[in-house]
Amino acid sequence: MxxxxxxxxxxxxxxxxxxxxxxxxxxxxxxxxxxxxxxxxxxATDEAKLLYFALRARGVPAELEKWDGNKHIDIAVTKSKLNIEVDGVHHNTNLKQTVADLRRTYHSFKKGYFTLRIPNTILRDDEAFQEAVDLVFEIAEISVKRNRANNGASKSKHQNEGLLSRILSLIGD
Ligand SMILES: [Zn+2]
Structure with missing residues (x-):
């Protein structure tokens, strides 16, 4: 068994x-x-749960219904600075909702987080669902690498500043 x-x-x-x-x-x-x-x-909605467990099965450190200080994010991958919102149809047909979503995307983006909006309808079709999981997985992977590269760049900038201040102190004498 x-x-x-x-x-x-x-x-x-x-x-x-x-x-x-x-x-x-x-x-x-x-x-x-x-x-x-x-x-x-x-x-969580059924579609969000489905995507969440599919990502967990692929080893993505996703969190379900993560609180961001203002609102719950359907699925968050903090390591990738990725927020995933699994949207119902009303997110596309209700203008107020659409603008509110865009505003949230903007505020998250300012903090360095990318928001991925996935219509829940594509998660209802097995083939589309598989493809969506593959693509979200790739986005999460690329984001981790990109953030790591950015951190590395800021670290080397910091190191350069340390070097520069040492050089200045040496030649300043
Ligand atoms: Zn367990």
């Missing part, structure tokens, strides 16, 4: 824990993860 694992942390779980979790949370989770994800899972 295939061993049963927690979808969040891959810990092996017993049949009764599996059954309880699937019945109460819709997904198999160990007892710790049931506790940790209880509130996020209550708030």
């Amino acid at each position: 295939k061993t049963k694992k927690c979808l969040e942390c891959s810990t092996q779980i017993q049949d009764n824990v599996w059954d309880y979790s699937v019945k109460n949370f819709g997904v198999p989770l160990c007892q710790d993860c049931q506790k940790n994800l209880k509130v996020p899972l209550q708030k």
Whole structure:
């Protein structure tokens, strides 16, 4: 028989824990993860949950229903400075909502975070869903590398400043 694992942390779980979790949370989770994800899972839409667990399965350190100080982000990947919003149709048809979304995107962008808006309809089709997961995974990967490169650049700039001040102090004598 295939061993049963927690979808969040891959810990092996017993049949009764599996059954309880699937019945109460819709997904198999160990007892710790049931506790940790209880509130996020209550708030998240089915499409957001689907994308979240698909990303977790690919090793992306995603967080569900992450609080950003103003509002909950559907899925956040802090390491990649990536916010993912899984949008219902009203985000495209309600003008007020669309402008509010853009304003949020702007404020996050100013803080260095990229917001990816994914219409929930593409997550309902298996083929489109797979492609979406692949692309989000790639974006998260590229973002990590890019942020690392930027950090490296700012570090070397800092080091240069240290070097410059040393040179100035040496030739200033
Ligand atoms: Zn777990």
